[in-house]
Amino acid sequence: MEISLAAEKILTAPITNSLLTGLVGSAVIIILFRALARNITPRPGSKQNVAEVIVDYFLNLTESITQNHQKTLEFLPLVMTFFIFILLNNWLGLLPGVGSIGFNELKEGKEVFVPLFRSTNADLNTTLALAIFSVGSIQYYGIKHLRLGYFKKFFDFSGVIPCFVGFLELISEFAKVISFSFRLFGNVFAGEVLLAVITSLVPLIAPVPFYALELFVGLIQALVFTMLSLVFMQVATQHH
Amino acid sequence: MEESVMKLLAAGATIAIGGIAPAIGIGMIGSKAMEAIGRNPEAAGKISSQVIILVAFAEAIAIYALVVALIIKFI
Numbered sequence: 001m002e003i004s005l006a007a008e009k010i011l012t013a014p015i016t017n018s019l020l021t022g023l024v025g026s027a028v029i030i031i032l033f034r035a036l037a038r039n040i041t042p043r044p045g046s047k048q049n050v051a052e053v054i055v056d057y058f059l060n061l062t063e064s065i066t067q068n069h070q071k072t073l074e075f076l077p078l079v080m081t082f083f084i085f086i087l088l089n090n091w092l093g094l095l096p097g098v099g100s101i102g103f104n105e106l107k108e109g110k111e112v113f114v115p116l117f118r119s120t121n122a123d124l125n126t127t128l129a130l131a132i133f134s135v136g137s138i139q140y141y142g143i144k145h146l147r148l149g150y151f152k153k154f155f156d157f158s159g160v161i162p163c164f165v166g167f168l169e170l171i172s173e174f175a176k177v178i179s180f181s182f183r184l185f186g187n188v189f190a191g192e193v194l195l196a197v198i199t200s201l202v203p204l205i206a207p208v209p210f211y212a213l214e215l216f217v218g219l220i221q222a223l224v225f226t227m228l229s230l231v232f233m234q235v236a237t238q239h240h
Numbered sequence: 241m242e243e244s245v246m247k248l249l250a251a252g253a254t255i256a257i258g259g260i261a262p263a264i265g266i267g268m269i270g271s272k273a274m275e276a277i278g279r280n281p282e283a284a285g286k287i288s289s290q291v292i293i294l295v296a297f298a299e300a301i302a303i304y305a306l307v308v309a310l311i312i313k314f315i
Contacts, residue, residue, distance in 0.1 A: 187303055189307070
């Protein structure tokens, strides 16, 4: 059994199989939501109803954290995009064919199987990009709401202890990037490895409960990423 | 000891030791949640959704250990 920690390259250098899956996932999201947004009616049909239920759920969730309608409308599009992108890509990675359709390639004299698709979030580059974007937007909203007062959290020279606390706060901003990216990458990649191991041990029926588990984990991780971004944004935009 | 043997041992030890703390943490979260639901059964829905997220946080620590173990094993 071959398990590769890094995403495998297909075609030319910068194109990896996880990037390809990510592009497919993005295309699916864009087409799906463009189609949903095209004909919005005051009396929603079944498709629009489902979409409205999801948006309404997130509106309430965001409202319960921010306690401020203005901020809710500001944060909602971004965090919901995170949620939909991560959720759809996690679930796309579980489809049959992802990780099993591919070609053999000669690498260092050995034939190595290279899958054509690989779950996007099972590649540290994708999750790192998501994490940097999330933490970047946290800083952006902090500066936008508190202006220069935002930096008082990090650089407070009124005493030895506030100075040290500010230094720790500064480090924790960088730790956020690492914890965001490794949490998502670890969960999705561990799921892939788990499924590969179970499938190679018992190919019939036994993987089914694990697929159910992975569906659940994909949802939970998308929710955790969203909630954490939201809470950090809320903390960053609050006066102390 | 050979390097490959050492690597296997290190990978196993990483996830074995790294799994202890999150296991205890998840157990504590679960026990407190059950206690809370027992005291206020109406809040079960609210509590359980919070618990799932908190368990995911505790689990993340185990996942870090797993990532390190996988890095040791496969690189």
